[in-house]
Amino acid sequence: MHFDLIVLGSGPAGYVAAIRAAQFGLKTALVENKELGGVCLNWGCIPTKSLLKSANLFQLFKNSNKYGINAKKVELKLEKILARSRNIVEELQKGVAFLIKKNEIKLIYGTAKILEEKTIIVKSKNKKTKYKFSNLIIATGAQPKQLDFPKIPNLVNYKGAMSIREIPNKILIIGSGAIGLEFAYFYNAIGSKVIIVEKHSQILPNADREISIEISKNFKNKGIKLLTNSRIKEIKYLKSKQTQIEIEYFKNKDYIKVNVDYILSAIGITPFTKNLGLENVGIKLTKNGHIKVNEYYETNIKNYYAIGDVIPGFSLAHVASHEAKICVEQIIGLNPKKLNYNNIPRCIYTNxxxxxxxxxxxxxxxxxxxxxxxxxxxxxxxxxxxxxxxxxxxxxxxxxxxxxxxxxxxxxxxxxxxxxxxxxxxxxxxxxxxxxxxxxxxxxxxxxxxxxxxxxxxxxxxx
Structure with missing residues (x-):
C-alpha cells in the first residue's frame, strides 16, 4: 500500500500533521504504537492540568472564608480526582479518533521501522506489514530521562506520579522545570510534604531571575522545601517501604538524609529514536540524540522529515503542532513562514x-x-x-x-x-x-x- 505521506506518532505533532496533510488532499497514514494522542493527551498536558484544577479548587474551598463563604467539611477524594483526569483523556482521545476518521486518514496501530527505498514495516502483534510512501514525517516524541540509580518501587516519573492512589506523607521531586513545579504544587495542595532538589542555583532555571525568586518565595510560604545547588548522592529502599535519600549540596559539600514515601524524577526527557531504523537511510542525529532538521523540518535525507520532541528545541505541545503545519505546507510546496522560536510562550500551571x-x-x-x-x-x-x-x-x-x-x-x-x-x-x-x-x-x-x-x-x- 502506497501513501503520499506517512506520519509516525499520533501526539500533537503527528496527528496535526496527518490532518493538515489530509486537508490538502494527500493520501495519509498515521502510525501509533501506544495511545492515540501521545504523551501530551494521555500523560502530560491534559491530565496534569486536570489534577491542578482539582487541587486549586480544593485550596479555594479551604480558604473560602475570605470571600464571605463558610464551606464546611471540605473533603478530598484522590481516586475521584484521578478518575476525572482519565475521563477527560478518554473524551479527547475519542475526539482525535473522530477527526482522523473524518479526514479519511488510515490509522495503523503497531511499531514502525524505516526500511530502504521509502518503505516502512509495521509490526502489530504477530503481523508485519510493509507500507510505501512519498514522504515520511517522524513525530515519535520523547520519553522521560532515567536516573543513574537502580530501579526502586517508589521512584516514579510523571506517568507514575499520576497513578499514585494515596496521598503521600512526603514526596521528593528531582528537577524544578515545569513538570517538577506543577507536581510540587499539586501534592502540596492536597496535603503532602514536598521537597524539591534542583542542581542549579535557582528553581525554574530557564526563567527570568525575578520570576524564579517570586515562585521560590511563594513555594516556601506554602511549606515546600527547596534544595538548590544540590544533587541526589544515594538512594536506598528501606524495609518500611520508604526511601532514604542522601542529598549533596554543591556549594559547601554538605549532606542531608531524608526519608520519603515517593520520589518523582522530573529531570527532563530524551528523544524517542531507538529502533526506528534511521540508520537504514542515513538520517543524522545531534550529539543529544535528536534528529537533525533544517528550518522546514527536513532531515538530511530528502522527503524524510521530523517534528516535535524528537528534534532539537522546545518540548512543548503547541510548538509541535505549529511545526506540523509548517512541515506539511513545505511538503506540498506552499513556501510557509518559518516558526519564530523567540516568540514561543512557555507556561507553568501552578498557582x-x-x-x-x-x-x-x-x-x-x-x-x-x-x-x-x-x-x-x-x-x-x-x-x-x-x-x-x-x-x-x-x-x-x-x-x-x-x-x-x-x-x-x-x-x-x-x-x-x-x-x-x-x-x-x-x-x-x-x-x-x-x-x-x-x-x-x-x-x-x-x-x-x-x-x-x-x-x-x-x-x-x-x-
Missing part, C-alpha cells in the same frame, strides 16, 4: 501561574540591547483584589532604541491566558505605543500589561 516569552532581562543585556524594563504588581490591581489572587507581577522588556518588545514575564493568576496578547503583539512587531493606545477593559487582569508598559516609560498612573 500562581507562570508565563513568559522572548528574552529575559539577562538575555537581552547579553545580546547587547539597551533596555527599558517595567513592572506592575497584582497587589495594586483591582481585578486581582476582587479575585483574591494578588500574588505576582507583570514584567516587560523593550529595546530602548527601537521600541521593540523584547520579552514579557508574568507570574500570577490567569497569566497563561494573558500571555497570548503579548505573542500576537510581538508577531505584529508592535511597540509600546500601539499597546498604550489600545483601551483595555476595567476591571480586568489585562490592565496590568498596560500598567507595566507605562511603568517602563515613566508614565505609570497606579504604581
Amino acid at each position: 500562581p501561574e507562570i508565563a513568559f516569552v522572548g528574552y529575559s532581562e539577562k538575555e537581552a543585556l547579553a545580546k547587547g540591547f539597551e533596555i527599558k524594563v517595567g513592572k506592575f504588581p497584582f497587589s495594586a490591581l483591582g481585578k486581582a483584589k476582587i479575585n483574591g489572587e494578588t500574588e505576582g507581577f507583570i514584567k516587560v522588556i523593550f529595546d530602548k532604541k527601537s521600541g521593540e518588545w523584547l520579552g514579557c514575564h508574568m507570574i500570577g493568576k490567569g497569566v497563561t491566558e494573558l500571555i497570548t496578547e503579548v505573542i500576537i503583539a510581538r508577531n505584529l512587531e508592535t511597540t509600546h505605543l500601539e499597546v498604550l493606545e489600545s483601551t483595555h477593559p476595567h476591571p480586568s487582569i489585562n490592565e496590568s500589561l498596560v500598567e507595566a508598559i507605562e511603568n517602563a516609560y515613566g508614565k505609570s498612573i497606579h504604581f
Whole structure:
C-alpha cells in the first residue's frame, strides 16, 4: 500500500500533521504504537492540568472564608480526582479518533521501522506489514530521562506520579522545570510534604531571575522545601517501604538524609529514536540524540522529515503542532513562514501561574540591547483584589532604541491566558505605543500589561 505521506506518532505533532496533510488532499497514514494522542493527551498536558484544577479548587474551598463563604467539611477524594483526569483523556482521545476518521486518514496501530527505498514495516502483534510512501514525517516524541540509580518501587516519573492512589506523607521531586513545579504544587495542595532538589542555583532555571525568586518565595510560604545547588548522592529502599535519600549540596559539600514515601524524577526527557531504523537511510542525529532538521523540518535525507520532541528545541505541545503545519505546507510546496522560536510562550500551571516569552532581562543585556524594563504588581490591581489572587507581577522588556518588545514575564493568576496578547503583539512587531493606545477593559487582569508598559516609560498612573 502506497501513501503520499506517512506520519509516525499520533501526539500533537503527528496527528496535526496527518490532518493538515489530509486537508490538502494527500493520501495519509498515521502510525501509533501506544495511545492515540501521545504523551501530551494521555500523560502530560491534559491530565496534569486536570489534577491542578482539582487541587486549586480544593485550596479555594479551604480558604473560602475570605470571600464571605463558610464551606464546611471540605473533603478530598484522590481516586475521584484521578478518575476525572482519565475521563477527560478518554473524551479527547475519542475526539482525535473522530477527526482522523473524518479526514479519511488510515490509522495503523503497531511499531514502525524505516526500511530502504521509502518503505516502512509495521509490526502489530504477530503481523508485519510493509507500507510505501512519498514522504515520511517522524513525530515519535520523547520519553522521560532515567536516573543513574537502580530501579526502586517508589521512584516514579510523571506517568507514575499520576497513578499514585494515596496521598503521600512526603514526596521528593528531582528537577524544578515545569513538570517538577506543577507536581510540587499539586501534592502540596492536597496535603503532602514536598521537597524539591534542583542542581542549579535557582528553581525554574530557564526563567527570568525575578520570576524564579517570586515562585521560590511563594513555594516556601506554602511549606515546600527547596534544595538548590544540590544533587541526589544515594538512594536506598528501606524495609518500611520508604526511601532514604542522601542529598549533596554543591556549594559547601554538605549532606542531608531524608526519608520519603515517593520520589518523582522530573529531570527532563530524551528523544524517542531507538529502533526506528534511521540508520537504514542515513538520517543524522545531534550529539543529544535528536534528529537533525533544517528550518522546514527536513532531515538530511530528502522527503524524510521530523517534528516535535524528537528534534532539537522546545518540548512543548503547541510548538509541535505549529511545526506540523509548517512541515506539511513545505511538503506540498506552499513556501510557509518559518516558526519564530523567540516568540514561543512557555507556561507553568501552578498557582500562581507562570508565563513568559522572548528574552529575559539577562538575555537581552547579553545580546547587547539597551533596555527599558517595567513592572506592575497584582497587589495594586483591582481585578486581582476582587479575585483574591494578588500574588505576582507583570514584567516587560523593550529595546530602548527601537521600541521593540523584547520579552514579557508574568507570574500570577490567569497569566497563561494573558500571555497570548503579548505573542500576537510581538508577531505584529508592535511597540509600546500601539499597546498604550489600545483601551483595555476595567476591571480586568489585562490592565496590568498596560500598567507595566507605562511603568517602563515613566508614565505609570497606579504604581
